[in-house]
Amino acid sequence: MCLFCKIVNKEIPSNIIAENDDFLAFHDINPKAPVHILAIPKLHVDSFNEVSSETMAAMTKFIQEVAKETGIDHTGYRVITNIGENGGQEVKHLHFHILGGAKLKWGHFSDADPKDFL
Ligand code: 5GP
Ligand code: ZN
Numbered sequence: 001m002c003l004f005c006k007i008v009n010k011e012i013p014s015n016i017i018a019e020n021d022d023f024l025a026f027h028d029i030n031p032k033a034p035v036h037i038l039a040i041p042k043l044h045v046d047s048f049n050e051v052s053s054e055t056m057a058a059m060t061k062f063i064q065e066v067a068k069e070t071g072i073d074h075t076g077y078r079v080i081t082n083i084g085e086n087g088g089q090e091v092k093h094l095h096f097h098i099l100g101g102a103k104l105k106w107g108h109f110s111d112a113d114p115k116d117f118l
Contacts, residue, residue, distance in 0.1 A: 004093035008042045023062040034101030039063050045094040047083045072100035
């Protein structure tokens with residue numbers, strides 16, 4: 001069973017913010033911003049590559065609710081999902097990072113020269 005499935009099953013403790021039958025939101029253990037929440041489907045999906053559009057529709061609503069409950073819906077926030085090796089995905093259970101609480105930087109994404117791919 002993967003790490004986030006264990007969090008869903010409460011085998012590993014987490015700081016839960018919101019939960020319904022299908023989704024769970026909890027604080028990231030290594031926050032990159034004042035608000036750094038992970039939102040996941042309870043049923044295991046490897047990544048955004050495999051998720052159904054039906055799950056994504058419900059996931060969108062859940063993320064919007066979490067943003068509202070946290071109070072970052074008015075100040076703004078960022079939603080990120082990393083996919084696979086190049087995407088930097090470390091936990092192979094679909095998760096959306098919800099980042100906010102401060103003005104976020106637009107990061108340095110790659111050392112590769114984008115012109116090499118044109
Ligand atoms: P990824 O790099 O896969 O997109 O993000 C995985 C995220 O999960 C990281 O931001 C990391 O800090 C977080 N994380 C890893 N292990 C745990 C854990 O046991 N508990 C919580 N709450 N977050 C975790
Ligand atoms: Zn899982």
